[in-house]
Amino acid sequence: MTQFKHNDDSVVVIIGSGAGGGTLANELCQQGIKVVVLEAGATQSSASFINDEWKSFSQLAWTDPRTTSGSWRVAKDFPTLPAWICKTVGGTTTHWAGASLRFQEHEFKTKTTYGDIAGANLMDWPLTLQELEPYYARAEDKMGVTRTHGIPGLPGNNNFRVMYAGASKLGYGEVHTGNMAINSQPRDGRAACLQLGFCFQGCKSGAKWSTLYTELPKAEATGNLDLRPESHVVRIEHDAKGKVSGVVYFDKHGKPQRQKARIVAVAGNSIETPRLLLLSASNLFKDGLANSSGQVGRNYMRHVTGSVYGLFEQPVHMYRGTVMAGIVRDEARNDPKRGFVGGYEMETLSLGLPFLAAFLNPGGWGSEVTEYLDNYTHLAGMWLVGEDMPRETNRVTLNAAVKDKWGNAVPNVHFDDHANDVALRDHAFTQGQRVYEAAGALKSFRTPPYPSTHNLGTCRMGASAKDSVCNAYGQTHDIKNLFISDGSQFTTGGAENPTLTIVTLAIRQAEYIAKQMKARAI
Amino acid sequence: MKTISISLSDASNACHEEDGRVPKLKLPLARRQFLKGSGVLMGTLAAGSLLAALAPSPVWAVPLKKLNEAQGRALLAMGRTIFPHKKLPDAVYALLVKDLDAKAAADAKLAKQLSAGLADLDRAAGGRFVDVAAAEQLKAVQSLKKSGFFETVRGQCITSLYDNDMAFAALGYPGSSWDKGGYLTRGFQDLTWLPAPPQTASPPSFLG
Numbered sequence: 001m002t003q004f005k006h007n008d009d010s011v012v013v014i015i016g017s018g019a020g021g022g023t024l025a026n027e028l029c030q031q032g033i034k035v036v037v038l039e040a041g042a043t044q045s046s047a048s049f050i051n052d053e054w055k056s057f058s059q060l061a062w063t064d065p066r067t068t069s070g071s072w073r074v075a076k077d078f079p080t081l082p083a084w085i086c087k088t089v090g091g092t093t094t095h096w097a098g099a100s101l102r103f104q105e106h107e108f109k110t111k112t113t114y115g116d117i118a119g120a121n122l123m124d125w126p127l128t129l130q131e132l133e134p135y136y137a138r139a140e141d142k143m144g145v146t147r148t149h150g151i152p153g154l155p156g157n158n159n160f161r162v163m164y165a166g167a168s169k170l171g172y173g174e175v176h177t178g179n180m181a182i183n184s185q186p187r188d189g190r191a192a193c194l195q196l197g198f199c200f201q202g203c204k205s206g207a208k209w210s211t212l213y214t215e216l217p218k219a220e221a222t223g224n225l226d227l228r229p230e231s232h233v234v235r236i237e238h239d240a241k242g243k244v245s246g247v248v249y250f251d252k253h254g255k256p257q258r259q260k261a262r263i264v265a266v267a268g269n270s271i272e273t274p275r276l277l278l279l280s281a282s283n284l285f286k287d288g289l290a291n292s293s294g295q296v297g298r299n300y301m302r303h304v305t306g307s308v309y310g311l312f313e314q315p316v317h318m319y320r321g322t323v324m325a326g327i328v329r330d331e332a333r334n335d336p337k338r339g340f341v342g343g344y345e346m347e348t349l350s351l352g353l354p355f356l357a358a359f360l361n362p363g364g365w366g367s368e369v370t371e372y373l374d375n376y377t378h379l380a381g382m383w384l385v386g387e388d389m390p391r392e393t394n395r396v397t398l399n400a401a402v403k404d405k406w407g408n409a410v411p412n413v414h415f416d417d418h419a420n421d422v423a424l425r426d427h428a429f430t431q432g433q434r435v436y437e438a439a440g441a442l443k444s445f446r447t448p449p450y451p452s453t454h455n456l457g458t459c460r461m462g463a464s465a466k467d468s469v470c471n472a473y474g475q476t477h478d479i480k481n482l483f484i485s486d487g488s489q490f491t492t493g494g495a496e497n498p499t500l501t502i503v504t505l506a507i508r509q510a511e512y513i514a515k516q517m518k519a520r521a522i
Numbered sequence: 523m524k525t526i527s528i529s530l531s532d533a534s535n536a537c538h539e540e541d542g543r544v545p546k547l548k549l550p551l552a553r554r555q556f557l558k559g560s561g562v563l564m565g566t567l568a569a570g571s572l573l574a575a576l577a578p579s580p581v582w583a584v585p586l587k588k589l590n591e592a593q594g595r596a597l598l599a600m601g602r603t604i605f606p607h608k609k610l611p612d613a614v615y616a617l618l619v620k621d622l623d624a625k626a627a628a629d630a631k632l633a634k635q636l637s638a639g640l641a642d643l644d645r646a647a648g649g650r651f652v653d654v655a656a657a658e659q660l661k662a663v664q665s666l667k668k669s670g671f672f673e674t675v676r677g678q679c680i681t682s683l684y685d686n687d688m689a690f691a692a693l694g695y696p697g698s699s700w701d702k703g704g705y706l707t708r709g710f711q712d713l714t715w716l717p718a719p720p721q722t723a724s725p726p727s728f729l730g
Contacts, residue, residue, distance in 0.1 A: 051698035156724030194704030321710035
């Protein structure tokens, strides 16, 4: 194992080892750049993952204290758990379902396309789909995304069969088993999917792409990666000139350490990333690092989400096989005639009995709930995921009233649904229920949002330093050697699951960082 | 075959993850276990039921540390009123009582809340809650639905009732699949009451 010295100021320090951090690490290491990855969580493996929802949640989820506010339903149902994301080597790529969809062209130009929408802080991305296409292609190849690069689609399970039948009857045309970063055949040293049904609990067959067993070991094999699990960064430091110089973290023994750095890249997911910039406030940067725009922590997005569970006369056994087994894409387009801008995807989803009981109708009880659980084997499930409106007031702030175990203010996540979000969700619920009705459902249920898995936008990229945190490469406008390397960069959220775009941006960012280092620009 | 734990110790540790085995229980209980607690809930699984066939013994028992037996019975009935499942035997609802009892033993404030809440429940039922008809029980529980006591019991139901092997078996959730090789050759495409999607939408499986 490569080990770099704490006072080695030639290394790139990456905070987080998930889709953004893990990918960036490998891409840099492949180019001969020395990297230290500081990951707050511990190391698991396919062997140690657990096919048990609650136990796995304890093993993988980020459960450090957090608070919530705002009118969103999550604040009521899960006041201390705004997000269902991970604290483990590989980050949330251990937990994600694998859906890997490119953003649509107009989703990079929402201000231009949607126009002025009151209460929404829309902005065009400082890059286009055309610019990203070659990087999307590299990401899809790296991750082994089905229906790209000649990789066949996955076989659909029973849950998909129900979705397909209903969607076809409704006249939907783009319905298939998706573009998934799950091996439909052996590839890249990993086996084909065994249809375990526990995608969210860490893939025990390794068929699903995760940085844990792809990017990180490949980076380690170069000899350029020093991966330090159970290392929780509490502060990014800078020198007198305002360049970042290193980070302070608590190591696995709980001892404070200082790691010097030439460059720091933050990839802690969209709650911890802005929190860390805010916690790193100094005399020079009184409002937190890279925050001259005042946008750090703002424009928090989480996708408009919801689920529909359909109850059928005959068995479905939705839990068998891949969790996100298929998709309807017809509603992903922007068509304001529906009463909202942006679009949404409909993706199959299943929960095991323990989590269905917890999430079907949080706070609910009585026969309305038990009827569904009694018929667990006769349920089909889908997740609805669509674009939400960025709002300056939806934001991650420091809550000084609550401290974590290192004595630092915990993040508060404030969110109010925009009227467009409400209209989109309502449309999606209606269409989801119609799909199941068309397939013969006896009844169906509208399940409110789960804790957020798609956390985005809190350090958005933009053309101007006045109203954005970083540029099109994730480089912060204020501090040239400080980068944002996760979904926090997203200017707007699109309708698609974000991981593919996070990986795509990380590949592009790595190329940029390597060039800048070579040119001695940073 | 997997047997079913009525769970005298910690239900969450009852199943060995490595091989999926559930340890068999030594029933009937030793006398000293009765003596330790302040009460004990006992019952039997219906003869001929699915669970009776799987369980090591038709008799189940939950010794209580803090609650008395009457309180245990009332909580069990309250759990069944909040989440009424014909398919779940009392032995599953007894897990709710066991978990609340364990928490009450460790938390005086919670013990007080439960004790006061159960008294309120009896008052709302106009007699002993366990003795009134199901419809009256529902009314009594509804009258308390805004209370912290109700939320404590309802919240505990989520993890106590639905995260155990008996509920899995009764409601048809098989739990872990890795140890059985997943569903690739075990029915992930066995739904026949709807037409199969075309291969363009759902390509064939890779079977090596």
